[in-house]
Amino acid sequence: MSIDIEAIKGRIANGVYGDDRLTGAEVFDALAALDELVAEVERLREFRNNALHAGNDEVAEAVAEERAAVVAWLRKWGGDRAVAADDIERGEHREEKE
Numbered sequence: 001m002s003i004d005i006e007a008i009k010g011r012i013a014n015g016v017y018g019d020d021r022l023t024g025a026e027v028f029d030a031l032a033a034l035d036e037l038v039a040e041v042e043r044l045r046e047f048r049n050n051a052l053h054a055g056n057d058e059v060a061e062a063v064a065e066e067r068a069a070v071v072a073w074l075r076k077w078g079g080d081r082a083v084a085a086d087d088i089e090r091g092e093h094r095e096e097k098e
Contacts, residue, residue: 003040008033012081034084041070041088 011033014026048063067088074085 003036005037008036012077034081037070037074038084038088041067044070 051060071085074081
């Protein structure tokens, strides 16, 4: 699965930086875009873990770098995104199976 990062960034920017009369749908769309980014980080983390188990350190390192780039991008914008970045790094966005 591939996502259009630029389109998602635009949706978040519209939801965050739009005028003061944002509709509920626009705010919801910005939050949904953020959820898509979190899902992509989860996918990359799982891919990295699978690569580590397969012994493919080069692929795992590339995936870890991409995850770090997504987290850095979230932090750059501050606010709720920085909080989301911290949550992602702690793994709080994942539902752990017991």
